[in-house]
Amino acid sequence: MRRVCLTLPTHRACTGTIAAIGEEATYGAQKFGVEVHLLILDSSPTPVLAEHRKAVAALPASPGVTVHHLDEDEQRAFLREVAVRSAGDSASADRLLELMLPSRVSYGACTNRAFLIAQALGCTSVHRRDSDSRYQYADGEPIFPLHQELTYLGQRADDVQKSATRSKLPPGSGDRRVAVAGGSFVGEMSVDVAEIHDLDPDTYGELVGLSLPEGTPEIWRNHLIDASFRGAGNGTFDGDHAMLAPISPMRVDMCNVALDHEVYRRVPLPPATDTIGTDYFLFHLTHDARLPGLQHNRHIVNFHTEERRTDAGFLAYQVRFAKFLLAKAYLNTVYARTAEAGDTLLDAQGCVRASVVAGYVRDSVALDRTEVAHRLDVVQAAYRRLGGRFTTVADTLADRRSRLLDEARDDMADFALLMDHWEALADTSAAAGLGQVRAVNR
Known part of the structure; x- marks a missing residue:
């Protein structure tokens, strides 16, 4: 069974969200006859974790659905065993563990942990959701992205091409398998960048423009x-x-994506923090x-937790x-090279050549820091120009200037290091097997 x-x-x-994603897991098992492992990776403070445990315990039992709710101690125990087996020495294992479970928020690391645990669970894909999102409804029923995923x-792309509404497959790619599925969100744009846009559209354009490749x-x-940062706008699901x-x-x-294991077992996400x-x-x-x-x-409905609207939450997000x-x-230097390489990034089996990508990442570390x-x-300067509480952001960036520049470079070096070990970590996780990940409903 898949x-x-x-x-x-x-x-x-x-x-x-826990209750809602439990419903999505049940839908997937019943509609598609698959075995769904609902994996909640919880780094919440103790009082919140306790409430989450109650919410997980309240999920109704459902055939084909296995629930795993792992706090950081449980995640660390699994990851340490995998790292030690994979790296072979404690010093290397400690470094890998730091990259997979850092003490600060890391959007890539939390998903990398899901990738490795999914390998142990024997899963063929990972389907990711976020805590600050909700599902759309049509005719009183939730619209689950899992259906399309x-x-x-x-x-195989050619086998499902006719069932798609549209197809823009590059020539010669029909024999390849669908590697990623994704939707976006509907509703309000990110509450933090929305404030910048409303205050000064030109400054907003200057800041967001820094994310684009040179020469666009x-x-x-x-x-x-x-x-x-606008997602799919304010439309509603119409089929x-x-x-x-x-x-x-x-x-x-990232609240609405799924990846095939042939992708994530070869290449991880950057473990950059904050x-x-x-x-x-x-x-x-x-x-x-x-x-x-x-x-x-099947877009997710965007939802901002109250923490995002506090001064502390505002400052954290702006940094x-x-x-x-x-x-x-x-990253843009890496993306320029992957774009130029095109499908030569793939081996004869149509899988990403991880060593090539790791080389691009490692080369990027030598970027002249003058540009950064x-x-x-x-x-x-943009934050200072915005004024008000954005002045605090400007002051924070000034105080942390040297550290921020070091971290931007070191994060890429860390990513290259993790990539060097990633396939071994993924294989070791798969060998560890299902019994290494505790289920709460079995």
């Missing part, structure tokens, strides 16, 4: 800036629309390698956004 992993990484209160993911034509630049094509990272959101956006690496990679993807319209703009100096420092100057 086995899949539906995962929810979280570090904040989300009992409503399970329909297409892992299937002006007409495209303006379009991409306008489309960033399934599915396009089979390499997926643009601009068209999906940096948004770096967890989109695999979407850039699969797009540039011209792997078939499925873009659907993460600033770090993303610094990281893009390095200039980016930080631009970002800091």
Whole structure:
């Protein structure tokens, strides 16, 4: 029986999301006859964790659904065993464990943990959701992205091409399997960048423009800036629309994506801490390698937790956004090379050649820091120009200047290191097997 992993990484209160994702797991098992492993990776504070345990215990039993709710201690125990077996010595294992379970927020690391645990569970795909999202409804029924993900993911593109609404497959890619499926979100744009846009659209354009590749034509630049952070707008679900094509990272959101194991068992996500956006690496990679993807319209409803609206939450996100703009100096050099390489990134079996990608990442570490420092100057000046509580962000960036520049470079070096060990970690996780991951409903 096909086995899949539906995962929810979280570090904040989300009992409503736990109940909703439990319904999605049940839907997948009943509708598609698959075995769904619902994996909740919980880094929440103790009182919140306790509420989550109650919410998980309240999930109704459902045939074909196995629930795993792992706190950080349980995640660490699994990862340490895998790292020690894979690396062979404690020092290397400790370093790998630090990259997989850092003490600070890492959007890539939490998903990497799901990838490795999914390997142990014997799953063929990982389907990721977020704690601050909800499902759309039509005719009183929730619209689960899992429906489209399970329909297409892992299937030979030519075999499912006719069932898609549209197809833009590159020539010669029909024999390849659908590597990624994704939708976006509907509703309000990110609450933090929305405030920048409302205060000063020109400054917003300057900041978001730093995320784009150098040399982007002006007409495209303006379009991409306008489309960033907006998801799929404010539309409502009006029936399934599915396009089979390499997926643009601009068209999906990490709350609504799924990846085939042939992708994530070869290449991880960057483990950068306190940096948004770096967890989109695999979407850039699969797009540039011209792997078939499925873009659907079962969009998640965007929802911001109250923490995002506090002064502390505001500052934390703005620093993460600033770090993303610094990281893009390095990432864009990698993406330029993956775009140029195209489907030569793939081996004879149509799988990503991880060693080639790791080489691109390692080379990026040598980027002249002058460009990165200039980016930080631009970002800091933009925040100071916005005034109000954005002045605190500018002051914070100024105080942390040297550390921020070091971290932007070191994060790429860490990513290269993790890539060197990743396939061994994934294979070791798979060998560890299902018994190494505790289930709460068995």
